[in-house]
Amino acid sequence: MRPAVAASRRLILIDADAWRTVIESRCAARESGGILLGCRHRDGIYVNQFIEVPDPQAQAASYLRLHRPASNALKAVLKTLPQHSPLGYVGEWHTHPAPVGPSGIDKRQARRISRRADDEIALVVAAHNPNSGEWKALGICAHRGRTHLATVEQTDLAPPDNVTETDQQRSQP
Numbered sequence: 001m002r003p004a005v006a007a008s009r010r011l012i013l014i015d016a017d018a019w020r021t022v023i024e025s026r027c028a029a030r031e032s033g034g035i036l037l038g039c040r041h042r043d044g045i046y047v048n049q050f051i052e053v054p055d056p057q058a059q060a061a062s063y064l065r066l067h068r069p070a071s072n073a074l075k076a077v078l079k080t081l082p083q084h085s086p087l088g089y090v091g092e093w094h095t096h097p098a099p100v101g102p103s104g105i106d107k108r109q110a111r112r113i114s115r116r117a118d119d120e121i122a123l124v125v126a127a128h129n130p131n132s133g134e135w136k137a138l139g140i141c142a143h144r145g146r147t148h149l150a151t152v153e154q155t156d157l158a159p160p161d162n163v164t165e166t167d168q169q170r171s172q173p
């Protein structure tokens, strides 16, 4: 049986400055990635920051998010936030050298991570188009072992008006 996909799309809102920062001078020849800092909103996930977690073994089409450096990177960022900040771990991101969204392996990984997370997570792919030189954000959401199609939009509101502090999950699964 195929995993069920929700009829309604989820919405991943990305802080426009964070997006500019992540694609600026990014090397498209080698995949890179890390974890997402943000919070949940009614229709999905808000991404405030792309935290890079280096994978020394990363090649053109493989990025492996390593647990310990990811955990350390998250802790370091959480320490800089105000005490009652709604921001915490909300998912994963990595680059693709071609303009394609999450792969089958990516979706499997998102499902696996979502089984260990208390709440919905996002997987954002920064996909590079070598012809135009442009980067596009594509993503999916996953919750309790199921993936959900998502629309990715940039926002200048930080945090957006529609963000509700429904979740305080600050730890990484």
Ligand SMILES: [Zn+2]
Pocket: 094, 095, 096, 101, 102, 103, 106, 125
């Ligand atoms: Zn991928």
